[in-house]
Amino acid sequence: MNKVNKAILVWLEVNRGKLTAISRSLARVGNDLARQGNHKLIGALMVGSKTIPALNALGGLNLSKVYIFKGRPKTTAAERAAALLRAAKLTRPEILLVAADERGREMAPMVAAKLGTGLTADCTSLRLEKGLLVQTRPAFGGDLIAEIVTPTARPQMATVRVSGRAPGEAETGVVAIHSPDEILFPTMEIAPAPAVMGDARILKRTPICVDDDLEKASVVIACGLGLGGPEGVAKARILAEKLGASLGATRAAVDRGYLPADRQIGLSGREISPNLLITLGVSGSVQFMAGAAGAKDIIAVNNDPLAPILALARVGLILDLERLWPELEERLGTLT
Amino acid sequence: MAPPPDTAPKAKAISREKNREARLARERQLSLAVCLKRVPPSVGALSDPLKGYVLRTGPGRLNPPDAAALELALRLKDEFGARVDLFSMGPSQAEEVLREALSLGADRAFHLCDPLLAGSDSLATARALVRALDLEGPHDLILCGPVTTDGGTGQVGPAMAALMDFPFLGRVWELLSLEDRLLRVRQLYRDELLETKLTLPCVISVLGEKFVPRLPSVRARLRPRLVNRLTLEDLTREAPKKGPGPKGPSPKGPNLKGAKLPGPADYFGESGSPTKILKSHKPKGPDKVLARPTPAAAAQVIIDAAKKAKT
Ligand SMILES: Cc1cc2nc3c(=O)[nH]c(=O)nc-3n(C[C@H](O)[C@H](O)[C@H](O)COP(=O)(O)OP(=O)(O)OC[C@H]3O[C@@H](n4cnc5c(N)ncnc54)[C@H](O)[C@@H]3O)c2cc1C
Numbered sequence: 087m088n089k090v091n092k093a094i095l096v097w098l099e100v101n102r103g104k105l106t107a108i109s110r111s112l113a114r115v116g117n118d119l120a121r122q123g124n125h126k127l128i129g130a131l132m133v134g135s136k137t138i139p140a141l142n143a144l145g146g147l148n149l150s151k152v153y154i155f156k157g158r159p160k161t162t163a164a165e166r167a168a169a170l171l172r173a174a175k176l177t178r179p180e181i182l183l184v185a186a187d188e189r190g191r192e193m194a195p196m197v198a199a200k201l202g203t204g205l206t207a208d209c210t211s212l213r214l215e216k217g218l219l220v221q222t223r224p225a226f227g228g229d230l231i232a233e234i235v236t237p238t239a240r241p242q243m244a245t246v247r248v249s250g251r252a253p254g255e256a257e258t259g260v261v262a263i264h265s266p267d268e269i270l271f272p273t274m275e276i277a278p279a280p281a282v283m284g285d286a287r288i289l290k291r292t293p294i295c296v297d298d299d300l301e302k303a304s305v306v307i308a309c310g311l312g313l314g315g316p317e318g319v320a321k322a323r324i325l326a327e328k329l330g331a332s333l334g335a336t337r338a339a340v341d342r343g344y345l346p347a348d349r350q351i352g353l354s355g356r357e358i359s360p361n362l363l364i365t366l367g368v369s370g371s372v373q374f375m376a377g378a379a380g381a382k383d384i385i386a387v388n389n390d391p392l393a394p395i396l397a398l399a400r401v402g403l404i405l406d407l408e409r410l411w412p413e414l415e416e417r418l419g420t421l422t
Numbered sequence: 423m424a425p426p427p428d429t430a431p432k433a434k435a436i437s438r439e440k441n442r443e444a445r446l447a448r449e450r451q452l453s454l455a456v457c458l459k460r461v462p463p464s465v466g467a468l469s470d471p472l473k474g475y476v477l478r479t480g481p482g483r484l485n486p487p488d489a490a491a492l493e494l495a496l497r498l499k500d501e502f503g504a505r506v507d508l509f510s511m512g513p514s515q516a517e518e519v520l521r522e523a524l525s526l527g528a529d530r531a532f533h534l535c536d537p538l539l540a541g542s543d544s545l546a547t548a549r550a551l552v553r554a555l556d557l558e559g560p561h562d563l564i565l566c567g568p569v570t571t572d573g574g575t576g577q578v579g580p581a582m583a584a585l586m587d588f589p590f591l592g593r594v595w596e597l598l599s600l601e602d603r604l605l606r607v608r609q610l611y612r613d614e615l616l617e618t619k620l621t622l623p624c625v626i627s628v629l630g631e632k633f634v635p636r637l638p639s640v641r642a643r644l645r646p647r648l649v650n651r652l653t654l655e656d657l658t659r660e661a662p663k664k665g666p667g668p669k670g671p672s673p674k675g676p677n678l679k680g681a682k683l684p685g686p687a688d689y690f691g692e693s694g695s696p697t698k699i700l701k702s703h704k705p706k707g708p709d710k711v712l713a714r715p716t717p718a719a720a721a722q723v724i725i726d727a728a729k730k731a732k733t
Contacts, residue, residue: 204543294611294615387724416718
């Protein structure tokens with residue numbers, strides 16, 4: 087990419103005709119940067135059918151242009167990557183942002199490799215400094231915070247950890263498009279999906295029912311093995327109710343049957359990004375932190391001063407849980 | 423139809439045909455590549471919560487998620503007699519991880535080891551691995567773990583696929599069938615299970631739940647466990663022309679006809695990495711607290727913080 091435009095391109099995802107909450111959060115991140123650096127904000131998305139997300143939802147994102155690629159009903163990661171690549175070549179943006187969810191993390195590296203540009207994974211914050219995008223990301227499960235830049239290659243690409251707690255209101259309804267003439271959004275461009283390598287086809291899609299309370303929660307309490315047994319877990323559950331928190335667990339706790347498997351946070355579990363994570367009797371393994379590093383604030387309770395979680399948390403409380411319960415009960419009422 | 427007068431030539435023809443078939447089968451034999459990484463054993467080894475940040479060049483181990491990719495490859499070998507090649511880039515200690523994987527039954531191991539490759543970001547890493555795959559391939563299926571426990575980007579697999587112009591299938595949970603190079607898998611995402619089919623070659627990342635690593639077999643352990651070392655010079659040497667099979671184009675980068683040809687430094691190692699680390703630090707804000715609080719104070723801290731976070 088030789089000449090770049092003063093633009094930020096964001097990839098947006100549509101699910102069942104609706105713009106996802108993650109996408110709206112990402113657009114907001116893009117918007118903040120665009121305002122800082124006087125960039126144009128451009129969106130790109132792929133729709134699998136004749137429906138496009140409600141125009142007012144797109145309209146609310148402050149996009150100066152949006153590319154809509156029409157794919158097949160079940161689009162593969164490669165198809166989405168090809169669409170984003172096309173949009174990147176059309177817009178030649180200085181900055182390209184993709185949400186750091188499972189799908190974004192798959193497609194973004196393909197696009198970056200094709201463009202021969204850098205890609206910073208899982209950014210927790212972004213800012214502009216002397217025209218460069220400074221990308222902050224946790225590494226080693228949050229043990230290190232690194233600031234990364236892409237000095238010369240363009241676009242500067244990042245996958246961004248944005249929360250499923252959507253800003254703004256949820257949009258309703260979908261709009262069917264029959265021909266591009268019908269488009270009301272003035273700067274909307276409808277394009278056919280670009281061809282992709284290989285013949286991958288999704289034969290079947292089975293939705294997995296997930297209540298995404300853990301992902302959306304502003305406060306999460308994580309239960310570790312250190313809770314010691316069902317009594318401890320029961321207390322943690324009532325504590326969560328009283329504090330309005332969602333309850334998650336480490337794998338070790340799930341393995342012991344403390345909580346069902348779908349409550350597991352981590353590498354092979356769910357990924358959370360609450361304002362506050364309270365860990366109770368969690369050691370802070372890399373695998374656990376892989377799902378928890380998105381938490382904006384961590385308070386950890388652990389009785390072993392050498393537990394890694396105490397170094398990772400903003401507030402590390404070296405304390406036996408058995409001594410904590412009575413004090414919590416004093417303030418919140420009984421936890422049994 | 424009358425039987426032929428002399429059956430000997432026919433028998434010969436049959437055996438020739440059989441040989442040809444065997445040869446074709448051999449040629450069609452699956453060739454698999456598994457990309458592995460050595461990582462530090464745990465967060466605990468990296469930091470000391472009381473004394474601050476200490477990076478110990480202590481023991482490493484195989485990135486746990488990679489073990490599933492290796493296991494899937496070995497199961498394919500058990501079933502189809504595939505050849506399993508291992509690739510790992512890293513400092514000299516990474517050889518240990520490759521030896522271990524050989525003792526589980528892999529056939530060949532390649533260690534991309536060169537100080538000039540140090541400091542590679544995910545794209546430069548993918549370029550080097552693709553180059554090595556190109557030299558030692560072709561491979562029908564390239565397997566990797568979904569993420570590492572240290573860098574944790576998960577970007578190398580998809581980037582390799584893009585550089586090779588192969589499709590990428592992420593988060594493979596289950597392998598349903600492999601017939602006539604047609605692969606059918608299940609991919610597990612947070613909110614959906616996909617059943618996908620495609621024709622090889624491709625790159626996949628493998629989830630661990632269904633592919634629990636095996637223990638080293640005595641027989642494999644007794645075999646010589648030779649690790650081939652590849653330096654940057656080896657990688658940038660012209661690739662030998664290979665027979666038919668999937669062609670993995672090398673990560674050539676832009677086609678600069680007539681222009682000054684980019685050297686290896688533009689594509690590999692730290693100098694070839696488009697991203698640069700500006701700085702890194704322990705996430706200890708000014709408000710970092712590590713304390714032995716009274717239980718009462720701890721309870722108050724927790725309740726107050728939760729109230730604040732809700733608003
Ligand atoms: C491939 C792979 C994937 C994995 N994926 C995940 C994953 O997704 N999520 C996950 O969580 N793990 C995962 N793991 C497991 C992970 O390595 C750890 O084993 C697990 O996270 C540990 O859980 P824990 O912190 O509850 O238990 P432990 O490590 O046993 O920690 C318990 C902690 O409780 C403290 N404690 C004990 N008693 C008390 C008390 N009375 N008061 C206060 N503190 C106390 C102890 O000091 C200790 O630090 C994975 C492992 C592998 C190999």
